[in-house]
Amino acid sequence: MPNQITHNGSKTTPRPHDLLWITGVEGLATDQLLPTWATAEWLAVAPVVIRRETVTDCAWLPVGLRGTTRSERFKALLSVDAIKRCVQPEFLVQTEAWNIHSQCGAFPAVKTLASMASSLTNIGLHWGPTGSVGFALATGLPVLRDESDLDIVLHAPSPISPEKMSLLQDLLDSQMCRIDLQIDTGSGGFAFAEWAAGRKTILLKTGNGPVLTADPWSESHQLDTHRLP
Known part of the structure; x- marks a missing residue:
């Protein structure tokens, strides 16, 4: 995964399983509507997780959204400009x-x-x-x-x-x-x-x-x- 993000003032390459807090739903790209549980309020406190997928455009990262239950999972792409924080x-x-x-x-x-x-x-x-x-x-x-x-x-x-x-x-x-x-x-x-x-x-x-x-x-x-x- 060649995409890099800036974290703590330095460049780092995100890896699968890394957790990313985002600026808001506007930083996500999907081919369908977000599920009802993926509200702006939830995504303000809940991070997305890096998925293992190759994305050729370095401006985007493959991520997964998760809710409070196992059935609440959703795939998306995330703009690197929408990242607030990364935890490995x-x-x-x-x-x-x-x-x-x-x-x-x-x-x-x-x-x-x-x-x-x-x-x-x-x-x-x-x-x-x-x-x-x-x-x-x-x-x-x-x-x-x-x-x-x-x-x-x-x-x-x-x-x-x-x-x-x-x-x-x-x-x-x-x-x-x-x-x-x-x-x-x-x-x-x-x-x-x-x-x-x-x-x-x-x-x-x-x-x-x-x-x-x-x-x-x-x-x-x-x-x-x-x-x-």
């Missing part, structure tokens, strides 16, 4: 956001996050919560349920060593909450569970669509994958 998942770990928004601490997914945070950080890879947990910890908005999963993104620009793979698997196996750990290679994302299961090919989500690959870190997926419809 790693920032929620650095600030221990689960202690800031204490009202979230009663939910099993947040309890799990707090209990495993130090161990996951000690593995030595950048990571952070995404999905409903990340959204709630970044905003304090009431989007969590007792049955909410814990979604985590872990950034690994190079292959993960067998030792770290084993540590990750042991850590996930020791948790009571369902955890969806996504590995982001910088050019795509895949489910850790698929890789750990030893499958010959795994589904890699890229900005140009999903591919099946034997090596998610390969520079050219043309050699060892076939693109899905």
